[in-house]
Amino acid sequence: MADYSIHVLEYSYVPEYHKSGVLYGAHNEGYVKLPYCYVLIRSADHVALVDVGYNHKDYGQHLAEKFGVENWRSPKVVLAEMGLTPEDVDTIFVTHAHFDHFGNVEDFPNATFYIQREEIEKWVWAMSLPDRLKWMMIAVDPSDVLRGVNLAAQGRLRTVEGSVENVLPGIDLHLAKDSHTFGSMWVTVRNDGKAQSDDTWVLAGDLVYQFTNIKNDGSVVGVDEMYTPVGLALGSQMNLLLATEEMMKQTGYDAHRVIPIHEEGLADTFPCRISDEGLRISEICLADGAESFVK
Amino acid sequence: MTGTQRLHDATCDVWDLPQAGAAGDLHPATGTDPATDRYLATIAPAYGVLGRVMAQLSGIFLLALTRDGGGPGLHLDHGMYTIARDQLAEAQDTVASVTVPETARRHHAALDNLAAQLAAAARGIERMAARMSGDEHARRDVLRHLAEAQRLLIATAEPDAGITPVDFDNACCSCAVRKPTA
Numbered sequence: 001m002a003d004y005s006i007h008v009l010e011y012s013y014v015p016e017y018h019k020s021g022v023l024y025g026a027h028n029e030g031y032v033k034l035p036y037c038y039v040l041i042r043s044a045d046h047v048a049l050v051d052v053g054y055n056h057k058d059y060g061q062h063l064a065e066k067f068g069v070e071n072w073r074s075p076k077v078v079l080a081e082m083g084l085t086p087e088d089v090d091t092i093f094v095t096h097a098h099f100d101h102f103g104n105v106e107d108f109p110n111a112t113f114y115i116q117r118e119e120i121e122k123w124v125w126a127m128s129l130p131d132r133l134k135w136m137m138i139a140v141d142p143s144d145v146l147r148g149v150n151l152a153a154q155g156r157l158r159t160v161e162g163s164v165e166n167v168l169p170g171i172d173l174h175l176a177k178d179s180h181t182f183g184s185m186w187v188t189v190r191n192d193g194k195a196q197s198d199d200t201w202v203l204a205g206d207l208v209y210q211f212t213n214i215k216n217d218g219s220v221v222g223v224d225e226m227y228t229p230v231g232l233a234l235g236s237q238m239n240l241l242l243a244t245e246e247m248m249k250q251t252g253y254d255a256h257r258v259i260p261i262h263e264e265g266l267a268d269t270f271p272c273r274i275s276d277e278g279l280r281i282s283e284i285c286l287a288d289g290a291e292s293f294v295k
Numbered sequence: 296m297t298g299t300q301r302l303h304d305a306t307c308d309v310w311d312l313p314q315a316g317a318a319g320d321l322h323p324a325t326g327t328d329p330a331t332d333r334y335l336a337t338i339a340p341a342y343g344v345l346g347r348v349m350a351q352l353s354g355i356f357l358l359a360l361t362r363d364g365g366g367p368g369l370h371l372d373h374g375m376y377t378i379a380r381d382q383l384a385e386a387q388d389t390v391a392s393v394t395v396p397e398t399a400r401r402h403h404a405a406l407d408n409l410a411a412q413l414a415a416a417a418r419g420i421e422r423m424a425a426r427m428s429g430d431e432h433a434r435r436d437v438l439r440h441l442a443e444a445q446r447l448l449i450a451t452a453e454p455d456a457g458i459t460p461v462d463f464d465n466a467c468c469s470c471a472v473r474k475p476t477a
Contacts, residue, residue, distance in 0.1 A: 125375060
């Protein structure tokens, strides 16, 4: 029994992103494509997203011209490929407050948002620090925090403290404190609804960028494979590795069930197609009775 | 800082702002000149502080709203709040003391208005925290000032001068690579 269909929906990409940003320590090892995606979790009763991307009208042109971010498409266009509109989305899990994950809340007028309280509290603290500590404030758009206030005032923002089970039936939220960011979160889908699930998917946010973060060459330390953290840790690499271990544990150490959203190689593991807009749709799993969107 | 900095042209739609106190002094930007460069260099740190104060006040308000479930009054973390107020006061001093060239009069007026909006939002938060006012009207009033501050923050961004709400140069997964130039 599977309650949810899960699809990774690409909404933009960077054609050439330095590999050391993806994989800690991979200096001078060239560039990789970095897709930007959010994740659609859909059941008979709910339409949920993990993250919302960024707002093109605010920064899209700047990003495109300065940094080579290409082919941004709105949630309206991206979700239309799935037969949905942004208005259909009822629940959104924000993995962290970087602008490319939390930067487009206004496009989802009917959704209730979930974010870790730790994430907001420590960003507020970081914002109070002097300029010489400004590195801690990277990639956070002050306007996104304000948009969060608007959501809160409307009763559509829930701050989560640590792990919470069954936010939706079979969907759990987990805190990875002081890792990629202060209060990064991952989303666990127990797709059979059981407490001890045999069908668990983990949606990793930016705790894992690509599969290489989970299965990297370990010869340098005399093992076949090892976890290797992403290039950016506002907290620590240790906490990223411990979060990776916990995510892997939840899936019974099946690395293909920890889904990284910046992974072009999802195409090698899951059925997929390229939309008319040139963006990839990866079909992670289908709910019972659901039809494929990639055939 | 480069010599290519300039303010938005007078016809640019970012200037579609509510009339500020210095509205009568508006003049078109005429391009690069040393006085404008000095102004931008001086004002850039204050702009960064104002953006961060907006985020701090927003975050503190968000945390208070979600903690209290939106009920009357706010439970503020006064340590964080006091820091935000102090930083706002310092930024207001910088904005007030900078030498403003003719080309930047409208920009400066908008920044001054931005700081004023933040101060008004802070006063509203204080009143709610003191339970002097906790109704829907008070909440909307704080949100209105913060939203106006946000609009002004975006309108007064000058990315070529490093005056931007987001530090894109160090962003995580999106923009740490520069597009190769021919």
